Amino acid sequence: MSDTTGSDILVIGGGVIGLMTARELSAAGAAVTLVEMGDTGQQASWAGGGILSPLYPWRFAGPVTALARWSQQVYPTLCTELFETTGIDPEYSTSGLLILDPEEHADALAWAAAEQVQIDTLTQAQITEKEPGLQTDVREALWLGEIGQIRNPRLTKALRTAIEPKVAIREQEEVLELRVTDGRVQGVRTRAGDIDADRVVVCTGAWTAELLAKLGRKPDIRPVRGQMILFYAKPGQIRHLTLYRERYVIPRRDGRVLIGSTLEDAGFDKRTTAEAKEELYRIATAMFPLLKRTPIEDHWAGLRPGSPSGIPYIGPYPGAEGLYVNAGHFRNGLVTGPASARLLADLLLGRDAILPPSAYALEAMRA
Numbered sequence: 001m002s003d004t005t006g007s008d009i010l011v012i013g014g015g016v017i018g019l020m021t022a023r024e025l026s027a028a029g030a031a032v033t034l035v036e037m038g039d040t041g042q043q044a045s046w047a048g049g050g051i052l053s054p055l056y057p058w059r060f061a062g063p064v065t066a067l068a069r070w071s072q073q074v075y076p077t078l079c080t081e082l083f084e085t086t087g088i089d090p091e092y093s094t095s096g097l098l099i100l101d102p103e104e105h106a107d108a109l110a111w112a113a114a115e116q117v118q119i120d121t122l123t124q125a126q127i128t129e130k131e132p133g134l135q136t137d138v139r140e141a142l143w144l145g146e147i148g149q150i151r152n153p154r155l156t157k158a159l160r161t162a163i164e165p166k167v168a169i170r171e172q173e174e175v176l177e178l179r180v181t182d183g184r185v186q187g188v189r190t191r192a193g194d195i196d197a198d199r200v201v202v203c204t205g206a207w208t209a210e211l212l213a214k215l216g217r218k219p220d221i222r223p224v225r226g227q228m229i230l231f232y233a234k235p236g237q238i239r240h241l242t243l244y245r246e247r248y249v250i251p252r253r254d255g256r257v258l259i260g261s262t263l264e265d266a267g268f269d270k271r272t273t274a275e276a277k278e279e280l281y282r283i284a285t286a287m288f289p290l291l292k293r294t295p296i297e298d299h300w301a302g303l304r305p306g307s308p309s310g311i312p313y314i315g316p317y318p319g320a321e322g323l324y325v326n327a328g329h330f331r332n333g334l335v336t337g338p339a340s341a342r343l344l345a346d347l348l349l350g351r352d353a354i355l356p357p358s359a360y361a362l363e364a365m366r367a
């Protein structure tokens with residue numbers, strides 16, 4: 001069976017990257033089909049925390065910072081637009097990020113000066129004033145007051161609803177194979193049959209290497225499990241994003257508080273573990289003793305698309321004309337999503353690119 005829907009472009013994967021890529025391409029006038037093996041927005045893009053900054057941003061390579069900074073500029077307007085067109089509020093808030101690790105101060109302040117980012121140093125009294133429920137011995141903390149967050153499950157729902165009138169969305173349809181003949185992509189084979197397309201964008205997150213391996217060379221993307229727990233506190237009891245020793249606390253508007261996250265090499269096993277739950281609970285309640293009086297509401301795991309240095313692969317797949325990849329965003333797919341989608345669309349449509357694309361190119365793929 002062959003299905004020629006008249007689409008110019010086929011996007012595979014309905015996470016934040018696939019949804020934003022489909023949105024960009026469709027906004028440029030292309031007829032787009034999006035194929036998703038489950039339901040859209042249910043994998044890493046659902047499981048993530050929604051912090052709109054790389055954690056300890058000074059540790060990241062320039063190409064990650066560039067994507068993050070471009071996206072940070074557009075997020076407030078993007079969320080307003082999505083809310084207005086869909087009625088679904090992605091809950092963008094400038095929560096500000098408090099970082100408690102003293103050993104990070106020198107690197108953080110040097111980076112802030114070079115990048116012209118506002119980072120303040122807070123005294124103990126200022127920390128208590130900002131976050132009265134926080135228990136900490138640190139004498140000074142870093143304060144990144146401009147850092148925002150979104151509620152990612154709502155963001156992906158809003159994105160899906162926004163593109164639905166224009167993009168053909170096919171859920172519960174796994175792509176089994178990319179069809180490439182004579183160095184040109186012809187479309188894909190799915191569980192339901194063939195879909196023809198002369199331009200295909202692979203946005204399959206942690207599953208990307210598996211799909212591309214059949215073509216011979218694959219990008220270095222592997223699943224990295226992350227677990228989170230969720231408390232239901234009262235709104236305002238915890239006010240800001242707080243980061244300490246690689247673990248963070250995220251307060252949502254309605255009082256829900258997320259604590260994350262683990263970094264685990266567990267293949268495609270998405271099960272949660274009692275050890276991670278216990279560890280996250282211990283850290284959360286040590287930082288915020290008020291959480292001891294709050295039951296854990298949920299505990300989940302997601303598979304990040306891990307890539308070396310966290311730099312995503314964005315661009316054409318060498319050796320298969322018409323085939324593109326936008327994947328491997330590791331810990332930063334939510335914050336870097338808008339720029340990644342725009343860059344991919346620029347490259348595919350032959351427009352001037354928002355960022356120099358060479359740092360994200362797939363040439364470095366291994367066999």
Ligand SMILES: Cc1cc2nc3c(=O)[nH]c(=O)nc-3n(C[C@H](O)[C@H](O)[C@H](O)COP(=O)(O)OP(=O)(O)OC[C@H]3O[C@@H](n4cnc5c(N)ncnc54)[C@H](O)[C@@H]3O)c2cc1C
Pocket residue numbers: 012013014015016017018035036037038039040041042043044045046047048049050051052053173174175176203204205206207208211225226227228260261262301302303304305327328329330331332333334335336
């Ligand atoms: C615990 C945790 C916390 C995180 N916190 C943050 C954070 O605070 N800020 C931030 O920026 N990032 C965060 N991240 C990272 C972020 O969630 C990811 O980088 C981002 O969601 C990746 O988006 P994606 O669309 O590439 O992947 P996904 O959301 O996983 O989407 C890929 C989609 O492709 C589909 N798919 C795969 N194979 C096929 C196939 N063969 N056929 C059809 N469909 C297919 C999948 O079903 C899936 O829906 C976090 C991640 C985790 C797990």
